[in-house]
Every structure is written in C-alpha cells, then in structure tokens.
Amino acid sequence: MLDRLPRAGREADPAARQRLLRIHGRSVAWVPPLVLLLGIAVLDWNTSGEFRIISWIVLVPGIAAAICGVWGTAVFALLAVVAYFTVDTSWPHQYQTGLPDFILVVAGGVLATLACAVRVRGERRMVHMRDVAETTRRAVLRPLPPGWGGLDHAAVYLSADVEARVGGDFYDIQPGPQGTRVLLGDVQGKGLGAVETAAALLGTFRESAYHEAALSTVAERLEVRMLRHAGYCVAVGRSDGDRFATGVLVGFTEDAPDEIEVVNFGHEPPLVIGPRGVRSLPPGDGLPVGLGELGPGLPPVLRVPLAPGETLLLVTDGVTEARDAGGDFFPLFDRVAAALAADPRAAEPRRLVRLVRDGTLRHSGGRLEDDTTIFAVRRPATVTSRSAAGG
Incomplete structure (x- = not known):
C-alpha cells in the first residue's frame, strides 16, 4: 500500500x-x-x-x-x-x-x-x-503482499478524519480455487459503526470469495451479511441498523484471461486504463448492499473485457465528489486520460494510484470531505498460470 x-x-x-x-x-x-x-x-x-x-x-x-x-x-x-x-x-x-x-x-x-x-x-x-x-485500520484493511492473487495492485486510503485514520471505505483481494476476487466498497455513514460494518463485509468476502464457485453467490453472501449485521444493530438498540454499502465485486478467472466478472452494488463504475485509452465500465444500476429487498434482486454478474496489462481503477466517492474552491468536482476521467496520453506508463497501478491521489488532494486543497480510497489492479502483461492459495 x-x-x-x-x-x-x-x-x-x-x-x-x-x-x-x-x-x-x-x-x-x-x-x-x-x-x-x-x-x-x-x-x-x-x-x-x-x-x-x-x-x-x-x-x-x-x-x-x-x-x-x-x-x-x-x-x-x-x-x-x-x-x-x-x-x-x-x-x-x-x-x-x-x-x-x-x-x-x-x-x-x-x-x-x-x-x-x-x-x-x-x-x-x-x-x-x-x-x-492504526491497529484497527490494519485489521480491516490488511496489507496486501506484492503480486497477491496473481495481480499487480496498489492502493491508498485517506481518512477524512485526520485523527481517527479509519472510516467506512474497504477493499481487499482474495485468491482462491475459482480465481481471484476483488472487492471495493463504501459503507454509508461514518464513525466506528461504519468501520464495524466494513469489517463484517470484508470477513464475509474473504471466506465466500475463496469457497464459492460463482461470483453471484459471493454477492448474495455479502447481501445476507449486511442484513444480519443490520438486524444485530437493531436488536442491541443501536441507531445504525439502516446502514448500507455501495461496492464493486470483481472476479478474475484463469479460464478467461481477457475478461472479468463484475457485480456493481450501486457504486461508481470502475475505469479501465490501458494501451487503448481510458474507458468506463457499465454503470452500477444495482442497489447497494443491504437494500436488495427494495428492488428486483441482486445486481447481475456482467462479463466485460479486460486484457492483460489493462488496469482496473476503482475509487470511492471521496475522489469523484472532491470539490475545488469553486465547487467543481474532480475530473477523474479527464485527468487520467491526459496523464495516459502524456505517458503510457501512467497505467501502471502504483503510478496511477499516485496520480489520482495527488490530483485529488490538489483539487480539494487537502480538505477531503469524505474518506477516500483509490485501488488499482491488473493482470500482469505476461500471464502466468498459477493457482493461489487463500489468505
């Protein structure tokens, strides 16, 4: 990180x-x-x-x-x-x-x-x-080893609360027998209740992403975990029983090296950055995690192309809703596209995360109104056939 x-x-x-x-x-x-x-x-x-x-x-x-x-x-x-x-x-x-x-x-x-x-x-x-x-943050957002799950990756988390250093944003990579699954999300609200909810969802993700064969089942397990957590909060008399979380669940499978599976729980669609430029994945028209009962069901599993060497950029609304002194939002797509046109190496995960981090902080004058997570993952340009054991 x-x-x-x-x-x-x-x-x-x-x-x-x-x-x-x-x-x-x-x-x-x-x-x-x-x-x-x-x-x-x-x-x-x-x-x-x-x-x-x-x-x-x-x-x-x-x-x-x-x-x-x-x-x-x-x-x-x-x-x-x-x-x-x-x-x-x-x-x-x-x-x-x-x-x-x-x-x-x-x-x-x-x-x-x-x-x-x-x-x-x-x-x-x-x-x-x-x-x-810091201990709480490391327990929720565990350090990810280089090459974890067969992916190049980089991430940065910026807490809007300077003193607390923790919030409701979460992300992880979980390798398993069915491939590698990636999750990024943002719990509604702030404080320790949001951190607890994020920890609950990550715990469920780490187990289900390893054991479940279908990505749709992993999505279902996340939805059920959120509902159970909300029920627990209501039972103990807490006021945060109506929390929900937006998120993006991604599956990398070895049998489809040019595709990924995506389930979008009402989150900002990820960007794909690579030799062919910058493009946005389909928007997340599904409901957030925990609100599935209000709609026709869970979001569908979409198969979208992602070639080895192309980077998937996932961010929370701390980036997309960062404003400058004039009230203008941070132009994420345009900034990334301009940087890629100037230097193709900008698609590398570490460079990309640093670019978005620095741009967001400059645009907002260092005053973040919400927790901010920037997460970039990609298959290496040279794909090796390796099966990762779970963590």
Whole structure:
C-alpha cells in the first residue's frame, strides 16, 4: 500500500514535531529556551537601570513547556528563578525589580511545568489512540503482499478524519480455487459503526470469495451479511441498523484471461486504463448492499473485457465528489486520460494510484470531505498460470 500523504491538520502531530526538534537523532528542544534565557539575562545586564527586562525571563519556562518534557521544563523554571535572582541582585537596590517580579517568575515556572505535564499526558494519549486506530485500520484493511492473487495492485486510503485514520471505505483481494476476487466498497455513514460494518463485509468476502464457485453467490453472501449485521444493530438498540454499502465485486478467472466478472452494488463504475485509452465500465444500476429487498434482486454478474496489462481503477466517492474552491468536482476521467496520453506508463497501478491521489488532494486543497480510497489492479502483461492459495 502506498503511504498516506500528510494533509492539513497533521502539523499538530507530536511525533512530527519531535522529529523537527532533532538533529542527527539528538533532541535540540532545549536550545530555544536556553537561548532566550541567556539573551534576556545579557540584555538586562547591558541596559540602563530605568529599563529592566529581567522579568521577561518568565517566558523561558513557558517556551520550554511547549517543546520540552516535564523535567526539562522544570529545569528551565528553576534556571529562570536562579538567573532572575542573580541578575536582579547584582543591580543597586534602587534599580532592583524586587519581590513582586520574583514571585511572578516563580509562579510562571510552576504553572509552565504543570501545563507541560498536561500537554505531555495529552500527547501520550493521542499517540496511544492513534496506535489503536492504526491497529484497527490494519485489521480491516490488511496489507496486501506484492503480486497477491496473481495481480499487480496498489492502493491508498485517506481518512477524512485526520485523527481517527479509519472510516467506512474497504477493499481487499482474495485468491482462491475459482480465481481471484476483488472487492471495493463504501459503507454509508461514518464513525466506528461504519468501520464495524466494513469489517463484517470484508470477513464475509474473504471466506465466500475463496469457497464459492460463482461470483453471484459471493454477492448474495455479502447481501445476507449486511442484513444480519443490520438486524444485530437493531436488536442491541443501536441507531445504525439502516446502514448500507455501495461496492464493486470483481472476479478474475484463469479460464478467461481477457475478461472479468463484475457485480456493481450501486457504486461508481470502475475505469479501465490501458494501451487503448481510458474507458468506463457499465454503470452500477444495482442497489447497494443491504437494500436488495427494495428492488428486483441482486445486481447481475456482467462479463466485460479486460486484457492483460489493462488496469482496473476503482475509487470511492471521496475522489469523484472532491470539490475545488469553486465547487467543481474532480475530473477523474479527464485527468487520467491526459496523464495516459502524456505517458503510457501512467497505467501502471502504483503510478496511477499516485496520480489520482495527488490530483485529488490538489483539487480539494487537502480538505477531503469524505474518506477516500483509490485501488488499482491488473493482470500482469505476461500471464502466468498459477493457482493461489487463500489468505
């Protein structure tokens, strides 16, 4: 999987800030407050008695509280008190700032140390929550080995929630005796309920895509799983029992190397990118997963041509509904077509995913309104006959 790009809001990441305060692996967070402390002391020593600035030394522990640890801040608070007392008492009595400013420096140091303790505790909690979110994301969107299922592939997931890093988008590749099946989908709604629903659908996909001979049966199993999950949510009194998911289910079979099977659950139709240009697969006129009872049944299984070397691009609506400052949607088809005309290598999965990712972020100014998944898969140009064991 491609790494996620930093976006607006990531500047507050404590790990990133600590990296900025390191040189050759050593922390230099102590330098700014130390320079400030020495600068104030030297300037006060060289000013006239009518204009004393030594009381400004109260800023030193405040600066340390923002970038240093608790013990570092406490040390600078103590140094500020010592420096204040040493410099101030070196002046004649009539020019000394006296006890009030001394109390100010002491109180400032104590408050700065307490504030630093609160900051460090919050950062540790944030790091812990991000670790939990990252573990959850990896459990739902498992890493895919190179060449998994006999396919070249690349994917990137961008969460609209910068802090949570997880959402309702999902994708996977499942090899099996009947060939390789691919799934991409987008659960309606946000939050942990959407993540739980995505996990339920992926679990069903991974089992049924391996065991079931017909892609239509896999689609049926997904529909039943969504209905069961919705029933469970209602039974436990949760308000998210009416969730549904759009998605695209794709089957790659070894006996038809120039075709794929596609079931579209009301999702944006995938694009095919290759030597012959860019084309869109038939639109998804089926209902989303979980709403099959409202229509004539499950979406049909379509057989569409896909030659080895042609790339199938699947995206969620975080791409197609990304808007710029003027409210215009991201022109996915046109951008991909232009890139392919300029460089035929743009059809390679990693290049294609990077192209769409960068274009989406630039178009939206880095402000994604919805979770965004970009997933590209293709048979290698040289097809080898290999049967993959399931994962």
